[in-house]
Amino acid sequence: MSSPLALHGGQPVRTAPFPAWPVHGPREEELALEVLRSGQWWRYTLGEAVDPTQSPSKVAEFQQKFAAAHACKYGIACVNGTAALEISLKALGVKPGDEVIVPPYTFIATASAPMLIGAVPVFCDIDINTLNLDPAKLEAAITPKTRAIIPVHFAGLPADMAAILAIANRHGIPVLEDAAHAHGGTWNNQPMGSIAAMATFSFQASKNMTAGEGGIVVTNDEKLAEIAESLVWVGRKKGRPWYEHHRLGWNYRLTEFQAAILLAQLERLEEQTKTRQNNGAYLTAKLTHIPGIKPMAVPAYATGHAWHIYCLRFLESEFGTTREKFLEALTAEGVPASSGYAHSLFNNPMYGESHAHYNETCPASNQACHEAVWMEHRYLLGTQSDMDDIATAIAKVQANAKNL
Numbered sequence: 001m002s003s004p005l006a007l008h009g010g011q012p013v014r015t016a017p018f019p020a021w022p023v024h025g026p027r028e029e030e031l032a033l034e035v036l037r038s039g040q041w042w043r044y045t046l047g048e049a050v051d052p053t054q055s056p057s058k059v060a061e062f063q064q065k066f067a068a069a070h071a072c073k074y075g076i077a078c079v080n081g082t083a084a085l086e087i088s089l090k091a092l093g094v095k096p097g098d099e100v101i102v103p104p105y106t107f108i109a110t111a112s113a114p115m116l117i118g119a120v121p122v123f124c125d126i127d128i129n130t131l132n133l134d135p136a137k138l139e140a141a142i143t144p145k146t147r148a149i150i151p152v153h154f155a156g157l158p159a160d161m162a163a164i165l166a167i168a169n170r171h172g173i174p175v176l177e178d179a180a181h182a183h184g185g186t187w188n189n190q191p192m193g194s195i196a197a198m199a200t201f202s203f204q205a206s207k208n209m210t211a212g213e214g215g216i217v218v219t220n221d222e223k224l225a226e227i228a229e230s231l232v233w234v235g236r237k238k239g240r241p242w243y244e245h246h247r248l249g250w251n252y253r254l255t256e257f258q259a260a261i262l263l264a265q266l267e268r269l270e271e272q273t274k275t276r277q278n279n280g281a282y283l284t285a286k287l288t289h290i291p292g293i294k295p296m297a298v299p300a301y302a303t304g305h306a307w308h309i310y311c312l313r314f315l316e317s318e319f320g321t322t323r324e325k326f327l328e329a330l331t332a333e334g335v336p337a338s339s340g341y342a343h344s345l346f347n348n349p350m351y352g353e354s355h356a357h358y359n360e361t362c363p364a365s366n367q368a369c370h371e372a373v374w375m376e377h378r379y380l381l382g383t384q385s386d387m388d389d390i391a392t393a394i395a396k397v398q399a400n401a402k403n404l
């Protein structure tokens with residue numbers, strides 16, 4: 001009997017595409033055209049408007065609205081999420097040679113941002129059930145040189161902030177949330193981004209809100225906001241002359257075009273987040289019983305998963321085949337998925353062998369690199385029947401695992 005798998009000539013579960021990303025419509029067009037036609041593609045937003053007859057800057061409006069949507073008083077828009085991390089670390093007083101604790105299962109920016117300002121990332125392992133920084137391992141990573149801790153809300157699942165903050169506060173170390181995956185989500189009913197001293201978001205093309213590129217720093221601390229803004233504006237200071245620089249800063253400003261697109265994207269965020277949450281929970285319920293498929297845990301504090309990635313762990317021996325063959329078969333069934341981060345950050349070629357010792361202290365991160373399966377958040381913008389297709393395709397591949 002021939003195999004029903006699409007790989008071997010059988011019918012794929014799905015031939016229709018999943019929803020496309022980014023979602024955009026007349027609001028993006030309207031706001032972007034407004035900027036285009038105004039000829040004011042760049043605006044002064046550091047303090048008072050230079051020309052009070054000008055309509056308000058879209059960057060200023062976006063900063064205020066995005067920050068407010070995340071329960072923060074201040075938002076400082078910038079070129080990308082990596083820059084937002086650099087700015088925040090500098091604002092928090094991190095200096096060359098200082099240590100910054102980061103998880104190793106994240107995008108390189110979480111570790112490269114400290115390095116780009118001369119600091120040293122120290123890797124602390126993740127919890128294999130949540131794929132977020134493991135508070136049980138945190139204390140051991142702290143040294144007299146530790147000046148900041150960056151938990152990542154990986155995939156949109158909140159990190160265990162109560163436990164992390166308790167340890168950080170005991171040592172007097174500030175915490176910076178890397179919320180690049182966490183737009184619109186909540187931890188204990190509080191928006192991610194408003195939990196620690198500062199937080200950063202990314203608006204790069206794959207993120208849950210995007211202008212192609214972009215980033216923002218948010219905080220409730222006026223002093224930190226002032227420093228962050230100055231850093232984005234080449235060290236300028238509110239109310240002081242244009243060619244007067246008060247600190248070493250960057251030109252990390254966002255353009256009015258990007259802010260126009262982001263204003264429109266923000267209007268859709270709440271509804272899209274709800275759709276992702278409903279579909280994410282529904283899909284998890286359908287996948288939980290398939291042998292070898294382990295969706296990420298959703299602890300009680302994760303009141304609003306932001307679902308940037310639908311991530312699960314693939315256990316080869318229980319499922320009955322390798323992850324590589326599974327991904328190939330699943331793609332043939334019309335549900336493309338990926339294996340995510342290829343390496344724990346410390347095993348990236350840029351470090352050579354110098355960070356090999358982290359293989360001893362961070363086994364869960366290596367396990368995640370070996371087991372993870374990622375699906376893009378755009379799938380979760382589909383219908384319940386789309387989720388049924390994903391579950392059917394995975395179950396079909398599992399039932400036929402021995403034939404792969």
Ligand SMILES: Cc1ncc(COP(=O)(O)O)c(C=O)c1O
Binds near residue numbers: 080107109110178
């Ligand atoms: C966890 C995390 N942090 C930071 C960043 C950096 O953002 P960007 O690509 O906008 O520099 C990313 C994104 O790509 C990310 O996934």
